[in-house]
Amino acid sequence: MIEAVIFDIDGTITDTNPLFLEAIRRAYREFTGDDKPQECFIFTLGIPSPETVRKLGIPEEKAQAFVARWQELIKLGMPKVHLFPGIQEVLEALYEAGIPMAIVTAKVRSEMSYQFDRFGLHHLFKVIICAEDAPRPKPYPDPLLVACEKLGVSPKEALFVGDSVYDITAARLAGVPFALASWGALEKDRVLAMRPDFVLSSPQDLLKILRTSLEKVTQVSP
DSSP, X not given: OOOEEEEOOBTTTBOOHHHHHHHHHHHHHHHXXXXXXXXXXXXXXXXXXXXXXXXXXXXXXXXXXHHHHHHHHHHHHGGGOOBOXXXXXXXXXXXXXXXXXXXXXXXXXXXHXXXXXXXXXXXXXXXXXXXGGSSSOTTSSHHHHHHHHHHXXXXXXXXXXXXXXXXXXXXXHXXXXXXXXXXXXXXXXXXXXXXXXXXXXXXXXXXXHXXXXXXXXXXXXX
16 A cells, blocks of 8 residues: 655656756866767766766866856756646645655755745655755665655555656665656666556556555545
8 A cells, every 4th residue: 555655856746857968968068078968968867966976077176166057057947947747736636635745856955945946846745855864865775765764654655756767776775666757757768677666657647556545545534
């Protein structure tokens, strides 16, 4: 029985991945002179910015300036970013039904403040886990385990909805069932090869999966 739902943000709730890829590609070109295609930066989606800088090989003395420019480019593009169609309605339906929800993201809180706050969805989530809130970020299981503990459920009683290889890897290691948000997945075939527990074609599919849990909540409500 699914008692709680945990969500990734980028590529799951918000359609931010195209902006993130263009921002990191442009910042990398400006700092290195190497104009790589966006596909080369997909691995950066879903890991904390310090790890991104390290994996990109940005020299330590340039790391702070690189991150500042990268985040500046994201900020410039954020006003054009939207929620995926139907996701807000599904989140609100789960909230009204009393299903506790959490966010697990690789963002640090300073990034969260300007990348997610504007959508006004925070009140729907009982728990929000950012990169600094767990010993290790995704793809390690730590943030999911912390989220489950704070939600008061066991890992097998939660469902993690995400779009990336990092998401499903973290779910597997944590023992949390995983649902692929295929509407935002940039590496859908790779995730499918890892055999997610559920494949969601649209946010509304989540309500179908949770119908039993929703009915249980309704039955016990006064």
